[in-house]
Structure formats: structure tokens, C-alpha cells
Amino acid sequence: MVNLTIDNRKIQAEEGQTILDVARKNGITIPTLCHNDALEPSGSCRMCSVEIGEGARAKVVTSCLYPVAEGLVVNSGSERVKNVRRTVMQLLLARSPESEQLARMAEDLGIHPEPRFKPSEDGSKCILCRLCVRTCETVVGVSAIGFSFRGPEKNVCTPFHESSNICIGCGACASVCPTGHIEMHVSPSGDVRTIWGRDFKMAACSKCGLYFAPEDQLTYISGRTGVPMEELMVCSSCR
Amino acid sequence: MEEKVSEIVQGYGGDKSYLVPIMQDVQKEFGYLSRDALTAISANLGVPISRVYEVATFYKAFSLKPKGRHHISLCMGTACHVRGAELISGNITDMLKIKDGETSADMEYSFETVGCLGACALGPIIVADGEYHGEMNIAKTTKLLKKLGKKV
Incomplete structure (x- = not known):
């Protein structure tokens, strides 16, 4: 101590x-x-x-x-x-x-913008803190996203700025982002989630029928943990 | 291609910390880092493609686009700049019909401007295919390009 x-x-x-x-x-x-x-x-x-x-x-x-x-x-x-x-x-x-x-x-914090610092006009909300990249790498274990380029062009993206085939659509990156830069959309019926330019088919809970997680994410979890898919098809509130 | 990349990776014992030297060797072999090459490096080394892409785009020395047979770098550092590198840049662009960072359609020439080559006393400097040419001006640049086979 x-x-x-x-x-x-x-x-x-x-x-x-x-x-x-x-x-x-x-x-x-x-x-x-x-x-x-x-x-x-x-x-x-x-x-x-x-x-x-x-x-x-x-x-x-x-x-x-x-x-x-x-x-x-x-x-x-x-x-x-x-x-x-x-x-x-x-x-x-x-x-x-x-x-x-x-x-x-x-x-x-009672802080006002400083007029001397010209606001950026690129529309990006990213402050390049790398939290999302580190989350995807160490917590999710997928490494679907990373930074690209440097200096003013530096940005967070999927490789080649294309939809990633290893992304599982878990949305952890969007959830940890402190500035709301990463956008994740869900279709009105809830069956499709869009993130990083790719549509993910959502799985419906086998008990209540609510869409609760992308199918790719459940497959990934099943593969990593060995828990059969049928058990994972139940949402957290019905479990 | 896959085999060559695998060979280069094996040459470094498959050690992830040699990512940059491996990428340099692959670029030397193929002239640039193609998408397939990056994917092969990622697969052979066990480094996520997102990380390989990050490194490839971070360093100016790596090119993701094919380079021409002749590569011309023009120094735009402070000393070269004040001695007229801008005019030389204009001359190269006029002659080769390509802008900074581009490669001609016939894949003969690629042209880029660089920050500083560290030989300011010789400015303005052009590096053509690895060879340094100091105290350049428009006339000497024209002569150099003709020597490289550019018909005017």
C-alpha cells in the first residue's frame, strides 16, 4: 500500500x-x-x-x-x-x-471554443484516439479496422476503405467511440444493421423473436467459445 | 506472387516485428505493394490486414499504386524550393504529362515530389532511378528526361 x-x-x-x-x-x-x-x-x-x-x-x-x-x-x-x-x-x-x-x-467543463482554432470542415468527428481500433483488436479479437494514411488525411477505416469480410458487426467500435464518429444504423424493422459500409443480417431471438445481434457475431462467438449456436440464439433478456 | 511473398516472409523467420523490412522487400520485388501482395503478407505473417494496410499507407516510401519503369523524385525542401524546384516541377509535368504522385499511362515514368533529400547544398535535386542529379534547372531537367528516353 x-x-x-x-x-x-x-x-x-x-x-x-x-x-x-x-x-x-x-x-x-x-x-x-x-x-x-x-x-x-x-x-x-x-x-x-x-x-x-x-x-x-x-x-x-x-x-x-x-x-x-x-x-x-x-x-x-x-x-x-x-x-x-x-x-x-x-x-x-x-x-x-x-x-x-x-x-x-x-x-x-465550462469550456468555450477558441475562435483562433479554425473548425475543421471535413465533417469528421474522429479525434484519432484509437480506442475503437484497440477494442476491435484486443477485446473483440477481430482487428477489422485500423488507421490509414497520416497527417491531415489520417482516418480510421476498414482495409482499402471497403466493407470488411472479417468484421462481425458487433458494434463495439461504435459503442466505445467517445465522439460518436462511427456510425451504426439499424433498419426500421431491426433485421439489418449497417456499419462500416456493410449490411449485417440480424438474428432474431428464438424465444421472444426480437432482433438482438448480427448472425456473424453469434457465429464468431460460437466458433471462439464452442457454445452451440442454438444456445446463442436466445437474447440476453430471455436467457 | 504468393510464393515469392511467402519466401520473403520465411527469410525473416516469420517474425512479425520485421513487417516493414518485409514490405520493403516485397515492394522491391514487384515495384509496388499490390492489394494481393498486402493480403499475402498479412496471411503469411499472421498480422491483420488492417494493420498491414495501416503501415503501408503511413509510410511515404510504400506505394500502393504501380510505379513507372523510370522513377523521378524532385526535392521540394526549403533550399531546393527557393532555388526554383517549383519551375522544374512545372517542366516535368509539362513534358511527362503527369502530376505529382502520378504514373504515365504507358507505365514508363512516375513522378513525385519529396520533402528533403538532405543534400541542400546541391539543390535543386532530382533523383532519377536512384541516381542523384544536383543543381538542376529546366534545361538540365529536359536533357535528363531525354536521356531517360522521353521523346519530345
Whole structure:
């Protein structure tokens, strides 16, 4: 166990935990975009920045990556931290002006767009945090999506910008996306889900008849776990 | 094609961390990285195609489009730029009828501009088929293209 101070509160934490973990466990709010408990932290969005140390040696670090240590002094809401978060958020707002999620988060944090940062006109809501790519790779285990190109053209896509034949249509990428960039549509009757430019036939629950998951996803789960398809054809509420 | 790629991958012991050198070798072999080549690399190395595509599009040194028999790179770095690389670019475009990053329809020439070749004192520089030509101007460029077989 290590003893540390976050926002003048003395806190005990286990070694190896990150500042973000400990802060959240103790009810201290730190905003994040690219963080997801199911994945290793990556520190790409910089929203979770906090200040550590005191006086002239104080420095700003990403709390999602920084491990706690004995005697560590953390300030999660200092002027310096607020300045960092404000600039980061303003740059992200200029990158993805159409993202409702970002706009909501900015409002919660009391941050207004900076007129100096010209809003991007490409209509993309992606902040290139890579959360979706990492989810598809490590949680789903499919790796159907990745980044392509670099610099201003960098974007998240399926290989060759074509509909992927290995994608299982699970929608995990759309679900973890912090800015609402990945679009997933469901047909009015619910029998077809469209994501990454491909239509997925949805399976209907064998008990209640409700469409609940793409057939490709169930086949994939069945193949990975060995659970027979008949058992998987029951939706979570009927199980 | 599949066999050649498999051979190259085996040459690196099938080690995933050699993805970039493998892609360089495959590009050297076929002149560019075709879709089939990328798929074959992915299958032979056990790296998802999404990741191979990511690497292939990230590095400027990899081309996903076929390159011409003669490859001309023109330096557009700061030093070359102020010494008139822009004019040379115009001359090449006029002569070969292809723009930056394109390949002529007869697959003879491909032309691209690059950031900096690291030989600013020799600017403006053209690299034609791996050979460096320094202190270029429009007249010398025309001569160079004629030497490469361009009929004017």
C-alpha cells in the first residue's frame, strides 16, 4: 500500500494503480475521452492531465498512465491543469466541431471554443484516439479496422476503405467511440444493421423473436467459445 | 506472387516485428505493394490486414499504386524550393504529362515530389532511378528526361 495526496485528501492506494484509477475510486472526477476500463490506458486524448509534485517541480502528467507512488501529491483541478484541459478541449472541438459528445463535455467543463482554432470542415468527428481500433483488436479479437494514411488525411477505416469480410458487426467500435464518429444504423424493422459500409443480417431471438445481434457475431462467438449456436440464439433478456 | 511473398516472409523467420523490412522487400520485388501482395503478407505473417494496410499507407516510401519503369523524385525542401524546384516541377509535368504522385499511362515514368533529400547544398535535386542529379534547372531537367528516353 502507498500513501498519496489527491486534492489535499490523504488516500491509500495499492501499488501499480494509476492516479486515474485511485481518483475515480475515491470519488474524484477526472474527465477522459480515450479511457476505457476494458483496455490498457493509452494516454492519447490528454484530457485526464493532472499536476503532480509541488512548487517549482510540479509537472503535468496524464493520470491514466501515471502510477501512484508513496508520498505523491496530485492536484487534479489546479489552474495549470484547467489551462491544459481547456486548450486540449478547444483543439479537439476545432478538430471535430460536429461531435455532440465533445460539445456536451466542453459545456460540462465550462469550456468555450477558441475562435483562433479554425473548425475543421471535413465533417469528421474522429479525434484519432484509437480506442475503437484497440477494442476491435484486443477485446473483440477481430482487428477489422485500423488507421490509414497520416497527417491531415489520417482516418480510421476498414482495409482499402471497403466493407470488411472479417468484421462481425458487433458494434463495439461504435459503442466505445467517445465522439460518436462511427456510425451504426439499424433498419426500421431491426433485421439489418449497417456499419462500416456493410449490411449485417440480424438474428432474431428464438424465444421472444426480437432482433438482438448480427448472425456473424453469434457465429464468431460460437466458433471462439464452442457454445452451440442454438444456445446463442436466445437474447440476453430471455436467457 | 504468393510464393515469392511467402519466401520473403520465411527469410525473416516469420517474425512479425520485421513487417516493414518485409514490405520493403516485397515492394522491391514487384515495384509496388499490390492489394494481393498486402493480403499475402498479412496471411503469411499472421498480422491483420488492417494493420498491414495501416503501415503501408503511413509510410511515404510504400506505394500502393504501380510505379513507372523510370522513377523521378524532385526535392521540394526549403533550399531546393527557393532555388526554383517549383519551375522544374512545372517542366516535368509539362513534358511527362503527369502530376505529382502520378504514373504515365504507358507505365514508363512516375513522378513525385519529396520533402528533403538532405543534400541542400546541391539543390535543386532530382533523383532519377536512384541516381542523384544536383543543381538542376529546366534545361538540365529536359536533357535528363531525354536521356531517360522521353521523346519530345
